[in-house]
Amino acid sequence: MLDAEYEAVVQKVFSDGRHGPYAVARSDSFGKITFSLNNGVWKEEIRPEPGHYVILSKLTKKRAGWRATQGRFFTPSDEKTENQTNRKTDQQKNRKEK
Numbered sequence: 025m026l027d028a029e030y031e032a033v034v035q036k037v038f039s040d041g042r043h044g045p046y047a048v049a050r051s052d053s054f055g056k057i058t059f060s061l062n063n064g065v066w067k068e069e070i071r072p073e074p075g076h077y078v079i080l081s082k083l084t085k086k087r088a089g090w091r092a093t094q095g096r097f098f099t100p101s102d103e104k105t106e107n108q109t110n111r112k113t114d115q116q117k118n119r120k121e122k
Contacts, residue, residue: 029081031098032057034072045071047095049078057083059092067096 032049035056039045045061057080061071072078077098084091 027082029079029102030054030057030083030092031102032078032080034074034076034078036074037061037071047072047078049080051080054083054090057090057092058088059095065093065095067094072097 030051030053032051032054034047034049037045037047043060047059047061049057049059051057059065059078059080066072078095079098079102080092080095082093084093
């Protein structure tokens with residue numbers, strides 16, 4: 025199980041899946057990731073809609089693709105963290121090039 029957090033964009037939401045409501049999101053790192061909208065997985069009070077950015081974590085690989093066992097909305101603090109990570113990566117690249 026991968027515990028890192030991954031940004032993804034919700035593509036479709038299904039309110040009546042065989043095992044309950046779920047959504048499918050697309051991530052640059054993993055492609056399609058499916059996640060349940062039940063309380064144990066989805067940590068928000070309202071459900072996502074297509075186009076929402078989400079943070080998915082605790083990924084597992086199944087025969088049909090990747091599954092996230094935790095999900096929440098992307099927040100402004102996630103954007104700050106993402107920008108800091110990108111700056112660190114850019115600084116590391118610049119040091120290597122010098």
